[in-house]
Amino acid sequence: MQTPKPIDLAAFYANPDRSVAVLNYNARFITSIFDLVNSQELASFVRLFLDEQRDKVPADADPAGTFNLVSPETYLDTVKAILTDQPNATRQFPASEVLASIEDLYSYYRTYLRVATMTVRQNDVVSSEFMTIDQHFNDLVIRLYRTIEEKLQGHANHVYRQISAGSSACVLLEQVKWPEPAGYEKLKNIRFISRLMLRPPMMLHTKSNKRKGLFTATKVNPLDNFQGTEDDWFCYPAKIGESLAYIYFHRDYLASGIALANLFQLADSQEIAGQKPDLVLLFGTPGVASDDQPENGHYFYDAANGIYVGQVPYNDQTTYFGYMKKMCLTLHNLHMIAEKKLPIHGSMVKITFANGKTKTVVFFGDSGAGKSESIEALQNVADEEIVNIETIFDDMGSFTLADGKLYAQGTETGAFVRLDDLSSEVAFNNMDRGVYMNPEQKNARVIIPANTWSRIVAHHEIDMWVYANNYDDAIGIHRFTDQESAKATFVAGKRKALGTTDEVGMSTTFFANPFGPVQEQAATKPVIDAVFDQLFHDDVYVGEIYTHLGNDKSQDKLNESARELLQVLLKM
Template identity: 85%
Template sequence: MQTPAPIDLASFYANPDRSVAVLNYNEHFMSSIFDLVNSDELAQFVQLFLTEQRAKTPADANPATTFNLVTPADYLTTIKAVLTDRTDAYNQFQPAEILASIEDLYSYYRTYLRVATMTIKQNDVMASEFMMIDQQFNDLVIRLYRTIEEKLQGHANHVYRQVNAGSTACVLLQKVNWPVPTGYEALKDIRFMSRLMLRPPMMLHTKSNKRKGHFTATAVNPIENFTGTNEDWYCYPALIGESLAYIYFHRDYLASGLALANLFQLADRDQIVGKKPDLVLLFGTPGVAGDDQPENGHYFYDAQNQLYVGQVPYNDQTTYFGYMKKMCLTLHNLHMIAEKRLPIHGSMVKITFANGQTKTVVFFGDSGAGKSESIEALQAVADEQIASIETIFDDMGSFTLADGKLYAQGTETGAFVRLDDLSSEVAFNNMDRGIYMNPEQKNARVIIPANTWPRVVAHHEIDMWVYANNYDDAIGVHRFTDQKSAEATFVAGKRKALGTTDEVGMSTTFFANPFGPVQEQAATQPIIDAVFDQLFKDDVYVGEIYTHLGNDKSQAKLNESARDLLAELLAL
């Protein structure tokens, strides 16, 4: 079946190919059941629904008894007759047949990611007001559904479930004046996300569930191919570490755009008005013909404006949230390298022990090496020896040398993790805040808040830095005594790929980080050298932990390695 064309009204957009719907409350806010049932928005959505239903209906179905085969006009006429208790409502179809179709329509609408928007001037709508307005619409949709349902079944419901009937999220949009460089005028009128209201747990589904390839440099600024408008594009202004990023995306990527709220700090208005960003991402715009991996994404450094510009094309593959996240981090890491900071692909935690001691540990390695699993195992074997573990960064951070000292900072305020990597305790404790991506599939992910932005970007000293070794068969941890062999191990970036990307088997990645250091190896190497010099000068523990994830995935062996790690930490 060919996917029907999107609905594109000023007040309502629905794309069945991406299962994304956008409601514009500024254009039309429905305040009553009859306003809703008589709306053009509902009429067009019913037509979309019936088009898809007919494709699923057997060819020999009897039009006289199959309600899904009526015209959209007759469908709505019947609904209105039911609502007003007209006796002719059931002249052709039985209540049970109508009810079954209404249930399907209601369920079909709720399969969409439904995002309500309001565009404001200055601060004329406060946060509490926009949430209240959105709740009114949700109440209206569920009231219409229940009224029809109870009339058709002939009695009131025995159980009521307060689902998010109208919208999944609501966004306040606002135009922001910032110093738009020459050549970037197409971005001037695109609205910024000012406030977001999410209704977690959010279960989102995308057409892709895995990232492929690398992002590469392009010789042409992606802004030259940008054709978006303020009607179909939005901007999420993010603080990625201390980098200011303006992340522009097509509305069909709202699943990824909303998920950013659980991962990167949303910048305040006073942090963006009149401020030129460090990074700009155009997500869902064409690339340049002839570029390497045109289906994947590219970056460009605009030296004149001192601006890193990223581009990811509109296609099914890039619906996976990893593309949005990793391109943001690639641009940030390139910015860090230019500032002589070292991007770190890993997780950093601050452990508070029961005896009052605190230790900061950085787990290092490429995707699937066992960084998150090592932290989980450490927590599992610690019994009561660990009072708490604070996540400073979950995937990417940076090391900075300043005044003869080395410190670390994070980038993300949240975590984008595989569901399989989470303990049941962590998974259930965060369920009511999570944004879940394709939870029924392999490589299912959840994005959960982890820490506050001021805490993430604070200057943290480092007590231990360990490489997550998932390929050797050893057990425990190993401390490097030789600086050259330590640096060689970290720079080689060996791992056995687990299928979280398109790689399989043994692989090597420069400094275990394909998001910046790989692209700028010559600029990164001197920073690596300086960092290792400082680490060994300060006698910081630099080693590796054997995770076994690339071999037998033995939890018992990983737990044993975690016990050795715990012992080393307590001895520091």
């Protein structure tokens, strides 16, 4: 079966290949169920639905007597006849068959990620009412469905379920003026997201569920090949750590684009007006023929304007959210290295003990090393000795040398974690806030808010830094007494890959961080040296925790390592 072509109307866009739909309330806002059933938008979607249904109908079915084989016009005429109580509304087709088809249409529509948009202009009251307007449309869609359903079944429903019938999310867009350098004029008319409303739990499905390869440098500014317009592109302005990023994405990547709201702080319009960003990402635009790994993504440093520009191409592989997240972090980390800060691939928590003490611990390592699992194990074995564990950063942070001291800062306000890594308590407690990615598949992920931006970018002192060692068969934790041995372990970035990326088996990654340090090793090495000098000068605990995950994934052994970690922290 060939995938039908997208619907591309002024008020409605739907791409069945990506299961993405965009409703433009500025172009048309439907106010009644009769407006809806008479709309060009619904007629186009019914046509799309019937095109897909025809491949499911038996080949010997009677076209005149099968409701899913009728024309869109006949389909909607039947719906209108039912709504207006015409006596012969279901004369040609059994009511049960029409009802089953309406149920399928309704379900098919809800398989799409449906994002409603409104563009606000200065002094426009819609800025404070966009959620009310969107809720009105949701109520209208569910009312139309229930009216048809109850008329066909001949009685009112006994149970009502209030679901996201019309849209999955609603975004408020606006034009923001910022000083575009020469060559960036193509971005001028693309609207920024200024407010965003999600209806969690959101279950998003993408064609890809794993990231491959590395992002590499290109000698050509990706703006040279950019062909996007204000009709098919949006911008999510993000505060990534202390970097200001303008993340431009094609509307077919709305699943990733709106999921950013649970991961990076959305910058306020007043914060970005007139501000040149540190980072620009173009997600869904082609690279150049000379680039290596053209299917992956590239970055370019625009030295003349001091902007890191990233580019990720439009293809099925890059629909996985990890591409958008990791390219954002790569650009941010490159910016941090240029600022003489050290990007840290890991998790940082502040632990409050029952005895009143607080300790900050940074877990370090590449994907699958056991950073998140170590924190979970620590919680499991703590009993009543730990009052609270606050997440400062979950995946990426940076170490900053300032005033003769070493501090840690976070990057993301949320966490993008494997569902398998979460305890059932954490998973269920955050369900009403979560954005779930391919929850039924291997490497299923959830994005949940974790902390406030002001909290994560504050300067946090470091009490302990441990490497997540998932390859040795030892149990417990080990403190390095020699600075060079410690540095060698951290720089080697050794791990046994668990298949969360395209790697399997033993691997090494420079400084366990393929998102910036690998690309700029020469610039990163002197920052690493300065950080380790300060750590050992201050007698900070630098060691490794044996997670055992690359061997037999024994929870008992990881818990034993966590118990030893707990005892060391209590004695510090």
